[in-house]
Amino acid sequence: MKFVPSWLNRLASPQHFFIDIKPWIMWLYVLGTIGLLVGSVWGLAFVPPERYQGDSFRILYVHAPIAHLAQLIYISIAIAGVVHLVWKLKMADVYMSAAAPVGCWLTALALVSGMIWGMPTWGTAWVWDARIVSTLILFFLYFGLIVLRRVIPNPARAATALSILAIVGAINVPIIKFSVEWFNTLHQPASIELFGDVSIDRVFLVPLFINIASISVLSAGIILAYMRYLVVERNASMTWIQEWSRGKNQ
Amino acid sequence: MKSHRRRRLTIIIFLFVGSLTTVLISIFALQNYIDHFYLPDQIVNGEVPLERKIRAGGMVKPGSVIHDSTGLGVQFDITDLNDVTFRVHYEGILPPLFREGQGTIVAGTLSEDGVFSARRVFAKHDEEYVPPELKGMQEHDDP
Numbered sequence: 001m002k003f004v005p006s007w008l009n010r011l012a013s014p015q016h017f018f019i020d021i022k023p024w025i026m027w028l029y030v031l032g033t034i035g036l037l038v039g040s041v042w043g044l045a046f047v048p049p050e051r052y053q054g055d056s057f058r059i060l061y062v063h064a065p066i067a068h069l070a071q072l073i074y075i076s077i078a079i080a081g082v083v084h085l086v087w088k089l090k091m092a093d094v095y096m097s098a099a100a101p102v103g104c105w106l107t108a109l110a111l112v113s114g115m116i117w118g119m120p121t122w123g124t125a126w127v128w129d130a131r132i133v134s135t136l137i138l139f140f141l142y143f144g145l146i147v148l149r150r151v152i153p154n155p156a157r158a159a160t161a162l163s164i165l166a167i168v169g170a171i172n173v174p175i176i177k178f179s180v181e182w183f184n185t186l187h188q189p190a191s192i193e194l195f196g197d198v199s200i201d202r203v204f205l206v207p208l209f210i211n212i213a214s215i216s217v218l219s220a221g222i223i224l225a226y227m228r229y230l231v232v233e234r235n236a237s238m239t240w241i242q243e244w245s246r247g248k249n250q
Numbered sequence: 251m252k253s254h255r256r257r258r259l260t261i262i263i264f265l266f267v268g269s270l271t272t273v274l275i276s277i278f279a280l281q282n283y284i285d286h287f288y289l290p291d292q293i294v295n296g297e298v299p300l301e302r303k304i305r306a307g308g309m310v311k312p313g314s315v316i317h318d319s320t321g322l323g324v325q326f327d328i329t330d331l332n333d334v335t336f337r338v339h340y341e342g343i344l345p346p347l348f349r350e351g352q353g354t355i356v357a358g359t360l361s362e363d364g365v366f367s368a369r370r371v372f373a374k375h376d377e378e379y380v381p382p383e384l385k386g387m388q389e390h391d392d393p
Contacts, residue, residue, distance in 0.1 A: 048381040052347055057379060086259045122372045123345025129286040167262060171270050175277065182278075184285040184307060186355055191377040200379040 012089050014231045015240050025225050032218025039210030047204055056120040059113055060204075065212040067110035067135070069219060071173050073103040074138060077145070078170035081163030091227070093159040094234070096166060097149055098226040102219055104142035111135060122186055130179035131187035134172060141169040155234075287355050290330040293366070300360055307355040307374065311335060315350055328354065328366075340368040347373035 010016045043061035050057035077099050084092040114132070115125040126132065145162055152158035180189045191200045200208065235241045251259075277284060287307035288298050298304055306328065314327035322341050329335040338356050348354060353374030358367045 051380045051382045052349070052352070053375060060379070082259070082262055085262055086255050121345070121347050121375050123347075124370075124372055127286065127372070130284050164265075167266055168269050170266070171273050175273070183281065184287050184289065186286055186307075186372060186374055188375055188377045191379065199377050201381055203381050204379050 012091050014090055014094070014235055015238075017091055018228055018231045018244075021224050021228060025221050025228075028217050028221030028224065032214050032216075032221055035210055035214025036218060039207045039214055043204075043207035043211065047207060050204075053121055056117065059117045061207055061211050063110060063113040063117055064208065065215045066106050066113065068212060069215055070103055070106035070110050070135075070138065071176055072216075073099050073106065073219070074141070074166075074173055075170060077103065078166045081166035084159055084163045085167075093155075093162070094227050094230050095223070096145065096159070096162050098223050098230055100142055100145040100149075100162075102223050102226070104139065104146060106219070107135065107139040107142055111139065124186075127186045129185040129187055130183040131176065131185050134176040134179050137172050138176060141165070141172060144169075290328055290334040290336055291332070293336045293360060294334050294364070298360055300362055303357070303359060303369075305355055305357045306336070306360070306366060307353065310348070310350050310352060310354050312350040326350075328356065336364055336366055338366045338368050338371075340371055342371070344371055345373040347375055349373075352376070 011020060040061060044058050047058070049055045077096050080092040080095045080099070083089055084096065111132075114135075118125050118127075144165055148161050148165060149158050152161055177190075179185060180187050192198050198205070232241060287305035290306070290308045292298055293306050298306070308328040308330050311327035311329040314325075314329075316325045318324065322343065324340050324344065326338055326340075327335045328338055338358075340356070340358075348371060353376060355372040355374055356366060356368035357370045357372075359369075360366050
């Protein structure tokens with residue numbers, strides 16, 4: 001496969017991944033944390049309140065980045081599922097296992113922050129509209145990915161089951177995305193379209209994009225760190241891991 | 251790509267496209283059940299069940315909100331872009347974001363005379379985020 005760059009090819013091997021990724025994680029943590037602090041302080045303290053919603057709109061800076069990333073991570077898990085089923089890459093399986101809990105937490109936080117936002121604006125924390133229900137389904141899909149790994153003792157079969165659930169479950173992501181356009185919902189339609197209008201005023205946008213970028217960077221760091229942990233766990237019998245751990249203990 | 255990989259990829263694509271089609275057909279067939287509320291024209295054209303708990307939504311017609319002189323009673327009109335309108339009676343506290351010209355969803359029952367008795371009122375905020383100093387300067391501000 002010539003279309004895969006050599007560094008990426010190298011990262012597909014657990015041993016090289018384990019060694020090469022280590023220095024990146026700290027940078028991702030630092031960059032993500034600083035970015036989140038800057039974006040959140042900017043959004044919470046230095047941006048004017050919204051004309052109707054007042055200060056309660058500021059939860060946008062928490063809710064939108066988290067909800068966006070929760071969907072993005074599910075898509076990435078589904079792609080890893082395809083890679084695992086077709087090319088049988090070990091690291092694709094490791095990625096699915098590492099990213100699922102992160103996505104699960106993000107989805108839970110998106111639901112909770114949405115409820116907190118709903119109380120002062122809509123006048124209710126929860127309604128059964130299409131956007132909210134499809135996001136709840138996303139949470140259960142993530143939960144399913146985590147549980148599936150635990151209940152299937154054979155790792156190879158677990159990985160196959162995970163991949164299939166991830167791929168089929170990915171159908172839910174466009175449903176979440178378009179639920180506010182296809183159906184009547186209490187949730188408002190999207191404010192930012194990739195190839196269209198942005199209906200958020202410019203003064204609100206910069207901290208929002210900082211937070212979207214930072215939460216992605218921070219989550220990438222957490223996922224990569226967890227992947228390294230899983231590599232150690234799954235390769236514990238390998239000589240290179242034992243050499244590494246001996247080297248560490250000296 | 252080796253042939254066994256190509257075969258597996260084909261199976262996956264068929265699996266995905268097949269399930270996607272199934273799910274999309276199902277949810278569009280169930281559209282009436284997935285929609286969270288009825289629109290004003292459905293209410294006015296008698297497409298909704300009477301005297302049963304339903305939700306209806308639209309825009310609060312500007313200038314239509316009348317508060318009772320005593321108590322929490324309030325009446326207002328819900329309208330759509332084509333000026334199809336129905337009347338709502340409600341007794342209770344309105345959400346802070348409820349205002350004329352903004353979206354709202356009411357839960358309650360529709361009576362035979364076309365008046366909607368709301369048990370609960372929700373405010374539907376739109377996707378526009380505008381700082382207060384620009385209020386009134388933008389055309390979408392006051393529909």
